[in-house]
Amino acid sequence: MPVSYSNYLKLDELLDLQRPLSHEHDEVLFIIIHQVYELWFKEILHEADHLQNLLERNDSVAALHTFKRILTVLKIMVAQIDILETMTPLDFLSFRERLEAGSGFQSVQFREFEFLLGLKRHGALEHHGGDVQVRGRLESRYNARSLWDSFVHYLSANGYKVPARALERDLTKPLEPSEEIQEILIDIYRNDPTIANICERLVDLDEGLQEWRYRHVKMVERTIGTKLGTGGSAGAEYLKNTLFQPVFPDLWAIRSRL
Numbered sequence: 001m002p003v004s005y006s007n008y009l010k011l012d013e014l015l016d017l018q019r020p021l022s023h024e025h026d027e028v029l030f031i032i033i034h035q036v037y038e039l040w041f042k043e044i045l046h047e048a049d050h051l052q053n054l055l056e057r058n059d060s061v062a063a064l065h066t067f068k069r070i071l072t073v074l075k076i077m078v079a080q081i082d083i084l085e086t087m088t089p090l091d092f093l094s095f096r097e098r099l100e101a102g103s104g105f106q107s108v109q110f111r112e113f114e115f116l117l118g119l120k121r122h123g124a125l126e127h128h129g130g131d132v133q134v135r136g137r138l139e140s141r142y143n144a145r146s147l148w149d150s151f152v153h154y155l156s157a158n159g160y161k162v163p164a165r166a167l168e169r170d171l172t173k174p175l176e177p178s179e180e181i182q183e184i185l186i187d188i189y190r191n192d193p194t195i196a197n198i199c200e201r202l203v204d205l206d207e208g209l210q211e212w213r214y215r216h217v218k219m220v221e222r223t224i225g226t227k228l229g230t231g232g233s234a235g236a237e238y239l240k241n242t243l244f245q246p247v248f249p250d251l252w253a254i255r256s257r258l
Helices: 005-009 027-056 060-084 089-099 108-117 122-126 132-143 147-157 179-191 193-224 236-240 249-257
Strands: none
Touching: 027 060, 027 089, 027 108, 027 147, 060 193, 089 193, 108 122, 108 132, 108 147, 122 132, 147 179, 147 193, 179 193, 179 249, 193 249
């Protein structure tokens, strides 16, 4: 069979994946939005893995191009919340009980993205312990270098005296601020515009994730208020605890010192 638009994109299979559990009009929108989010998560993971390889190969030009793509996808993800917010609380409540224990909290790819960025909590693995394959994927991310770790090795490859404890740290631990790394970053901002540009793209990524979290919280609040989330999560109250927590603390700490 010759390649066509339809069979190349597997459109028959793709368009058969939206299967509502009710006859409520808005459930189709709800399903499509979340399926599209999972596709964007897949693309971001694909690009972020590539970005780590580029940083570790010391390819600044290609890394900046990849940063631009990731940041553009992240903007689209934030904008999609506008579409979801066209659904009123009553629209959502009309089919919400059909979701049973299903919750966005269970998104494996989003958890992978957090781990890749360095937001590692061992407790997060326990939420996905029932599926051996999924648990394996998450443990692989959990034990691997984060994007920040790849960036620190990139700094070392460019001649900066990165302390050994930063290069050889326990990869399963959350990132902690480092005065020594901050001194290097200040020097970079003052004297090395190419790497400073890489730093700013990391800040853009950090800020973009924080923006997505904020918009997500407000969307949940306007849809279900203070009710528990599906799957028994604390809903908006849980999500609020994730706000304003920088992924790359050193890049924020230096702002007042430049």
